[in-house]
Amino acid sequence: MTAYVKRVGDLTEPVELSAAQVAEKMTSTVDSEFDPVIKPSHYAGHTGIDCKTALESMLGTEAYVSHMQACAFKYIWRxxxxxxxxxxxxARECIDNMISSIEGDGQ
Structure with missing residues (x-):
């Protein structure tokens, strides 16, 4: 194991991808795997780990729920x-994330 964990849930050394490989991966999955509301491609990370999952893991449930509440407020405001x-x-997706987290349903 390395002294620095580079990815949530994966302790192996990351594989460096070229810009062309990253572009190919993103364009090949954008249409089928991502949604601008529920799962935007820009929140997938280079390993495909969902940002919300990593965020809740890092913050814990209480802080994650507070973050989602703030995000919902932002979307309603603007x-x-x-x-x-x-x-x-x-905003509705943020509220659904809050409910799932509080109820312990996961994503």
């Missing part, structure tokens, strides 16, 4: 001026 209905859906 929805008319930025992304419209998509921001309301994102």
């Amino acid at each position: 929805w008319r001026d930025k992304n419209g209905i998509e921001d309301l859906k994102k």
